[in-house]
Amino acid sequence: MSNKLQKWAVLDIETTGLDPDYDELIDIGFLQFEGTRLLKTYSSLVRPSSDIPLPHFIQKLTSITPKMLEGAPQFSVVAPELLELYGSHILAHNSTFEKGFLEPHFKKIDDGTQRESFEDSLFILSLMFPEKSNLGLERFLSDWGVRKKEVHRGLEDSIDLLKVMLIAGELVSLDSEKRQTLISLFLKYEMDNYWPLNFLTITTEERLEIANQINFEFQDGLQKARQFEMGPIEQKEDLIPWIKTEFSGENIKSILREESKIKEALPYYSYRKLQEDLAVRLGQSFKNNIHSIIQAPTGTGKTLGYLLPATLFAISEKEQVLVSTGTKTLQNQILSKDVPDLFKLTGLDREKIKIKKLIGSKNHLCELLFREESNKINLSFEEKITEIYFGMVFFQNSRKLSNEPVTRQEIPYVLKKKLQGFEKREGQIAVDFRSCTGMKCPFKNECSYIEGIRQARDANVIIGNHSLMYSWIKSFPRPGYIIVDEAHKLEKETTEAFSFEAGQSGLETFQKNLKNLSGIGSLFYLLASKEKSVGESTPKINFLREKLTRQADLRLGALNPISGLFEEYFKRMPRYTAIFWNEAPLIKLNEKNDPIVISMAQKIFEVFRILLEVKSILAPYSESFNIYELIEENEIKAITKFNTFMGGLDDLLTAFDYAVNPKEYYTNSMKYHEEFGYLISSSPINVGKMVFEGLLSKSQSVVFTSATLGSFKGNSGPKGIEWALGYTYLTPEKRFKNGLYLDPIYDYEKNAKIFLCDDVPNLYDSNFLPKALNPVFKLIRKLSGRSLLLFSAKERFEAAREMLIKEFEGEIPLFIQGMGSGVVEEFKKSSNGILLGLESFGEGIDIPGDDLVFVFIDKIPDLRMDLVIQDRRDFFERTFGNEFTDYYLAQRANSLHQKLGRLLRTANDRGGAIIVDSRIKTWKGKTLEKFFGLMKPYVLERGSINNACQEISDFIPPTFPKN
Ligand code: SF4
Numbered sequence: 001m002s003n004k005l006q007k008w009a010v011l012d013i014e015t016t017g018l019d020p021d022y023d024e025l026i027d028i029g030f031l032q033f034e035g036t037r038l039l040k041t042y043s044s045l046v047r048p049s050s051d052i053p054l055p056h057f058i059q060k061l062t063s064i065t066p067k068m069l070e071g072a073p074q075f076s077v078v079a080p081e082l083l084e085l086y087g088s089h090i091l092a093h094n095s096t097f098e099k100g101f102l103e104p105h106f107k108k109i110d111d112g113t114q115r116e117s118f119e120d121s122l123f124i125l126s127l128m129f130p131e132k133s134n135l136g137l138e139r140f141l142s143d144w145g146v147r148k149k150e151v152h153r154g155l156e157d158s159i160d161l162l163k164v165m166l167i168a169g170e171l172v173s174l175d176s177e178k179r180q181t182l183i184s185l186f187l188k189y190e191m192d193n194y195w196p197l198n199f200l201t202i203t204t205e206e207r208l209e210i211a212n213q214i215n216f217e218f219q220d221g222l223q224k225a226r227q228f229e230m231g232p233i234e235q236k237e238d239l240i241p242w243i244k245t246e247f248s249g250e251n252i253k254s255i256l257r258e259e260s261k262i263k264e265a266l267p268y269y270s271y272r273k274l275q276e277d278l279a280v281r282l283g284q285s286f287k288n289n290i291h292s293i294i295q296a297p298t299g300t301g302k303t304l305g306y307l308l309p310a311t312l313f314a315i316s317e318k319e320q321v322l323v324s325t326g327t328k329t330l331q332n333q334i335l336s337k338d339v340p341d342l343f344k345l346t347g348l349d350r351e352k353i354k355i356k357k358l359i360g361s362k363n364h365l366c367e368l369l370f371r372e373e374s375n376k377i378n379l380s381f382e383e384k385i386t387e388i389y390f391g392m393v394f395f396q397n398s399r400k401l402s403n404e405p406v407t408r409q410e411i412p413y414v415l416k417k418k419l420q421g422f423e424k425r426e427g428q429i430a431v432d433f434r435s436c437t438g439m440k441c442p443f444k445n446e447c448s449y450i451e452g453i454r455q456a457r458d459a460n461v462i463i464g465n466h467s468l469m470y471s472w473i474k475s476f477p478r479p480g481y482i483i484v485d486e487a488h489k490l491e492k493e494t495t496e497a498f499s500f501e502a503g504q505s506g507l508e509t510f511q512k513n514l515k516n517l518s519g520i521g522s523l524f525y526l527l528a529s530k531e532k533s534v535g536e537s538t539p540k541i542n543f544l545r546e547k548l549t550r551q552a553d554l555r556l557g558a559l560n561p562i563s564g565l566f567e568e569y570f571k572r573m574p575r576y577t578a579i580f581w582n583e584a585p586l587i588k589l590n591e592k593n594d595p596i597v598i599s600m601a602q603k604i605f606e607v608f609r610i611l612l613e614v615k616s617i618l619a620p621y622s623e624s625f626n627i628y629e630l631i632e633e634n635e636i637k638a639i640t641k642f643n644t645f646m647g648g649l650d651d652l653l654t655a656f657d658y659a660v661n662p663k664e665y666y667t668n669s670m671k672y673h674e675e676f677g678y679l680i681s682s683s684p685i686n687v688g689k690m691v692f693e694g695l696l697s698k699s700q701s702v703v704f705t706s707a708t709l710g711s712f713k714g715n716s717g718p719k720g721i722e723w724a725l726g727y728t729y730l731t732p733e734k735r736f737k738n739g740l741y742l743d744p745i746y747d748y749e750k751n752a753k754i755f756l757c758d759d760v761p762n763l764y765d766s767n768f769l770p771k772a773l774n775p776v777f778k779l780i781r782k783l784s785g786r787s788l789l790l791f792s793a794k795e796r797f798e799a800a801r802e803m804l805i806k807e808f809e810g811e812i813p814l815f816i817q818g819m820g821s822g823v824v825e826e827f828k829k830s831s832n833g834i835l836l837g838l839e840s841f842g843e844g845i846d847i848p849g850d851d852l853v854f855v856f857i858d859k860i861p862d863l864r865m866d867l868v869i870q871d872r873r874d875f876f877e878r879t880f881g882n883e884f885t886d887y888y889l890a891q892r893a894n895s896l897h898q899k900l901g902r903l904l905r906t907a908n909d910r911g912g913a914i915i916v917d918s919r920i921k922t923w924k925g926k927t928l929e930k931f932f933g934l935m936k937p938y939v940l941e942r943g944s945i946n947n948a949c950q951e952i953s954d955f956i957p958p959t960f961p962k963n
Contacts, residue, residue, distance in 0.1 A: 003035040004198050008089040010165075012157035013098055014062045016052045020100035024048040025075060026064055028082060029155025030090075031162060031214065036206045038213040042081055043155035045072035056805030057798075060814065062152045079105060087114045089195040093137045093161050095120040096418065117195065121165060123385050124196035126415060127182060128172050130392040133410040138820050140164045145224035149820055163216050166207045167225045169200050170218075174226075178395070185391045189384040241347035247287070247316040252279045252309050255346070265344040274742045278305040278705070281740050285701045286313045286321075286481050291730060293487070293722065293739030294705045298901055300742060302705060303338040304345070306483050307461075311342065313481065314460035315353060320479040321461045324469045326486030326493070328409055329844060331357065334463050356459035357452075360468040361433040363408045364449035367394045368441055368640050370429045382419045389415065390429065398446035405448035424509070433474055434650075435643030437627050440636050466490060470497035470694055480700035484725075487704035488894055491687050491724040495868065498684045498694070502655035504563055504677030507607065510652060514614065515552035517545060519645025522638035523621055529635060530625075547617060555610050562607075565600045566670065566678035578674050583867055586659055586668035586680060600670075604680065608656040615649055622646045658682035665689070665875070667868040683868040685875050691726030696734075708897040710890065713741050713936075720886040723876065746904045748937040753912040753955045754900065755948035756860075756940050758920035763859060769799055772916045772945065776856055777807050779949040783956060785812040785832040787854040788902060790842045796858060797838050804836060817841045827851070839899065848905035853956050855903050855913040860920070861895035863888060885930045893934035900938060912952030916945065 011030035017023035025046045032040040047069050048054075054066050086106055092098040095118040106116050122135050132139070137160065138150040146163050172179050179200075186197050211218035243255050256262075256279065259271040278296050285292040286309070296302040310321045325331040335357050343350045370390055379387065397405045404410075408430065416423045431449045444450050456462050457476045466489065472478040484490060513519055524544070527537040570582045587597045625639055659668055665686040671679040684690050696702055704725050710718045718739060722728050727735060760772045780787045789804070791797035801816055808814055815827040817837030824845055827835040831851050839861070863869060876883035896915070903911040920928070920942070932940050943951070 004202060005033065005035055005195075006089065007085075007087055008033050008091065008195070008199075009085050010091045010158045010162045011085070011098060012092060012154045012161065013101060014058070014064065014152060014154055015101060016048060016054055016058060018097075020104075022052070023101075024050065024052055025078075025101060026054065026058075026069060026072075027062065027154040028078060029153065029158045030082075030085065031155075031158055032085065032088070033210070036202070036209045038210070040084075041155070044078050044081070045069055046078050047072040047074050049074055056802045056809065057816070060805050060809060060816075061819065064153075083109055086116055089117050089119050091119045091121055091161070091165070091196070091199070093121045093157075094414075094418075095122075119195050120418075121161060121196070122414065122418070124200065125164075125168060126412060127185075127385070127388050127392050128168050128178075128200070130389060130396050131404075131406050131410065133412050135412045135414055136820075137161060137164065140168075142822070143225075143228050144221070145228070146221060149822075159214055159216075162210070162214060163221060165199065166211055166216070166218060167221055169202065170204060170207055170222055171225060171229065172200060173204065177399075181395045182388075182392065185388045189379065189387060191384055191388070241349065243346045243348070245312055245315045245348075247283065247309070247312045249280050249283055252276070252283055252312065255308065262345050265347075266341055269345070272299075272301055272745070274745060275301040275305040277740070277742060278302065279309045281736075282306050282483070282703050283309040283313070285703050285736075286310075286317075289700045290734050290736065291696055291699075291702045291727065292704070292736045293709065293725060293727060294703060295709045295739065295741045296705055296707060297742060297744045297746075298707050298905065299745035299907070300707075302707065303334060303485070304341065306485070306703070306705065307334075307338055307342050308346070310481075310483060311346075311348070311353060311355070311461055319481055320459065322469070322479040322482045323461060323463050324482060324484045325463065325465050326489035328465070330486060331359075331463055331465055339463075354455075354459040355461040355463065356455045358456040358459075358462050358464045358468060358473075359407060359409065359452065360465070360471055361431045361436070361449055361473055362471070364431040364447075364452070365390065365393060365397075365406075365408060365426075365429050366431045366436065366449070366640075367397075367443040367447060368637055369644060370394065371443075372637055372641055373428065380420075383421055383425075386415075386419050386422045386425050390425070394446065397448050405451070407448060424505075432644050432647045433471075434647045435640050437630075437636050437640055438475070440627060440630065441640070442633050442636065466493035467497060470494070478698075480698075482695070482699055482702045484702060484704045485706065487706045487725060488708055488721070488898075490691065490704070494687045494690050494694075494724075495683055498687075498690050499682060500651075500655040500658045501679055501681045502652050502659075503679040506648075506652065510648060511552055511555045513645065513648075514548055514555070517548065519641050519648075520544070520548060520618070522641040522645075523618070525638045526625060526635060526642065527621075529632070529638075544617065548614065551610055551614050551617075555607065562600070562603045563677055565596055565603065566672045569596050569600060570672040581671045581673045581676075581679075583669050583671045585867060586662075586670050604656070605660055608653075608660045611649065611653045611656055615653055618646060618649070655680060655682065667871045669867045683866075685868060685871045687872070688723040688726045688728055691724070692729035693726075696726045696730060707901065708894050709739070710741070710894075710934075718886075719880055719882070720876070720890045723880060723887075728880075744937045746907050746909070748904065749939050751910045752900075752904055752938060753952055754935075754938045754940050755912070755914045755945075755951070756920060756942050757914055757916050757945040757948050758918050758942070759944045760916045760918050762918050763793075763796070769796065769803060772858070773800060773803055773856075775945045775949045776914065777804075779854065779953055780808075780812070780834060782953045783854055785830070785834050786850065786852055787856065788835045788842065788845070788847075788852055789856040790837060790839045790899060791858045792839050792861070794838065797836070801836060804834060808834060842899055842902055845902050846905055847902070848909065850909070852902065853909075853911045854952060855900065855911065857896070857899055857913065857915040859917045860915060861892055861899070863891050884927075885934075889927070889931055890934055893931060896935065897938075910956060912948075912955055914945065914948050914952070 009030045009032045013025055014027035015023045015025055026048060027045050029043040031038060032042065045064065045068060054064070054069065059065055082102065083105065086109060090098070099118040125140070126135055137157065141147045141150060141160055141164065144164065144167055147160055150160070151157055172182065183201070186192055186194060191197065208218055242261065244251050253276055256276050257271055259269065262269045274296070278294055278300060281292060281294055296305065310323065313319065314321045323334065325334065339355050393406045408426065411426065436449065438444065438450065441447065453473055453475045462479065466484070469478070469482070524541045527541055531537040570576055570584070573582060573584065576582055587601050622643060627639060630636055630639055658666060659680045659682060662668055663682070665684060666682045667685055668682050671681060709721045722739070761767045789800065791800055804814060813830045813833040815823040815830070815833050815835045817823065824835065827833045828847055828851055873883045873887060876887045880886065900913055903909070903913055
């Protein structure tokens, strides 16, 4: 028996809540080992010592009831069993939680000998599988076929975790290159004593021995996991192209009308006139080089409706087309579903017609920057894990270029939360297109950024996103023909793209880099390597060193008091909040009535001056090196690092320039957050002009599309969206006179009953939820579930969750956001469940049929009241008039449309919705009338919540027959 593993255990606990200072243990389970020998299997419920109520959510999650705990032993009885693990390595998933609850008990018996250590399986799994963006135990369990769902009980979860770790260890040991890379990274960072590494490197026989003792069919489990990891074997279909690739309205129509032919490839296809209208309008836009707006309601078949003409255009006109999406989800959905469907439908050869994904440079990771900084010493444990993780990411990318590379989008959020400094490191090694040397770089062959560009450059159609559209890569021009999908999100994206911010952490990092000459050291290297005679560069280097470090010290004086000034200034504000960002208009130098304001303004100006000076010292050098003349690998690395430093300096300078020298149509503000410190920010007011100048005037044809741009005929509130999309600024010959607002596919008037109820207390009143939900509970009961409830704040969602579990547990299945990644699918399958989540959770939920017939929304969505939004409203009113209807109300109606869009997903669906909002009582009749107009084709009715429930109950028979 090997004793490499020493004394160890796999452990899991359940508690009354998340706070170790307040909550208590209710369940504990562990498997205790010595080497590979199982010593003990332990499981016990634990009776809390105090009167802490057992939350309904915990009961639901764990299936532990107060009754079960009544007869359970108290912790004092369980403690001796647990404390036997003193001195062991305790493996747990997300072990910070277990440590928080258990460590104090081990501390009490600390006798000076080797203490227990809590080992987090989450870290080692992230290093073994850097391509996985979800590190939840349940993800591994279901992906690898160990179990469908996490049980959330101490012993069961411990056993499941051990199974996952055994499989993971074996998968890595079968991949000798990966195993070797991982081990050498651990050695590089002197982590050869890290216990999870010992676990990873045990032999297959030892794994089998452990597996046998927990009755785990190891080979069977391994095979399922390997199958999953290898992915489905792609069946190459022999498609026969049957369409003509000519780009003409007639051809597009004739293809879409071949319903029976298309059905052979896509059985769900049906001809839709509105889809054809969309495709034809897009074709007209591209053909005539004009811009257009198309609203395509749910059910139009929008994506196929634009992909088909866009592809025909790209082929026959030999022009590249860019499809820009608003979310990563849509971008991936187009590539995984709609693009394959297009190839099936047309029979076109996907080897010849290239439709490729492209993401912005800052979403990629730069190996050169990583390697340059990866030899630091005296790193903390968290920093070492971070370095090993990124080392494994680059290893993964070097061998998976043909598949999906790991980009910043795939990095698990949990690592950013758990590892201090992780996010900063990630930012440091993000690609900066200004400094990338491309073909000169020694890492170019493994670089996901370069590979992405290479593929996109040759593509006929590029599937990108809105932010990429504004910060297009420098290697090839942005396509002149663009489809902007989810165009309702463009205002936000445009704001972000043209906003400039500089904050406390960015400035502090810059100051530190300047002081340590980090990045500038690379300039010294270049100067020395290019000197014509020995020592020629020394005086120059000494001069720069002296001058720049003095600037950094000067900056010290300028920077340090700023944070305190911001804090003092904001804490005086009557509406100061300790948990969110506080915002105020940026102070001006001439506001000399307040000493704090004067000091703040002076400090900001001082920082700007110092940044300008640093720039003026370094700029001549950044221009003096020609990348094409540099040959040596070290020179390429040095110029990349120096230019990255200069890029960071430029970003700071721009932000300070906008703050110190206000620009027309920009809102300058300052912000303060107790955790993140201060920030100065400048955001564009006239986003429409930005879209016009940054996009429309530089493109041949841009087609904006979305399911929700304005009211259904575009006759109410289109001015706001036309302005936000830059359409207003176009000359008549560059646009269609009006947007194309396609008729709704579904009969909303007949098939949806939507109520706006104001007979509820204020949102923040403690009676709000009981008053709003109790009548709704009766309705849900009558409907046998089939309901979705969306809440706009976490506190309300959590309180409602407790009420719902108490009310329905054991009667109607509840599916709650946070209970695993498959809740929506499980809700769908149940056919009689209740689905509950925050409003963002509702986005994109697609549940056709009568599994979802009722939606509850806890308020009419608000418009964010940032300073820039307020300025935008004023600007709109001054320039175009009636901002209230065309901008403010239109935006809120649009958000509500998005939420109600979950209700009817097919022509046969029927459903009801209740939106509660006491604020409606104060709305004037005219305002309501306008809002109702904006909400068409929905017909909103006002009434009491009881009446609304009754009407919806009558409207939807308990088992609504499908036609
Ligand atoms: S090619 Fe550019 S982005 Fe890629 S590793 Fe090299 S410098 Fe970084």
